[in-house]
Amino acid sequence: MSAPSSWRSPDAATYARIEAQAQEVYDGLTALLALGAEVPCVAANTRQALSAVWQILNDLGVLVEQPQDLGL
Incomplete structure (x- = not known):
């Protein structure tokens, strides 16, 4: 799937903020998983959310x- 024709790559500062925000979300979700791993609904939904955010960070090239x- 290609980007819409009106899509423009963000400038370096915006790109850095995107990476930082995605990493913050990822870190928060890993902390939540550690706290709620024994609660089935928390564990299942947190793993699903982590999978999606992991894909964002992977696509951005963040290690x-x-x-x-993570057991996803």
């Missing part, structure tokens, strides 16, 4: 652990 390292 994070592999999904299987």
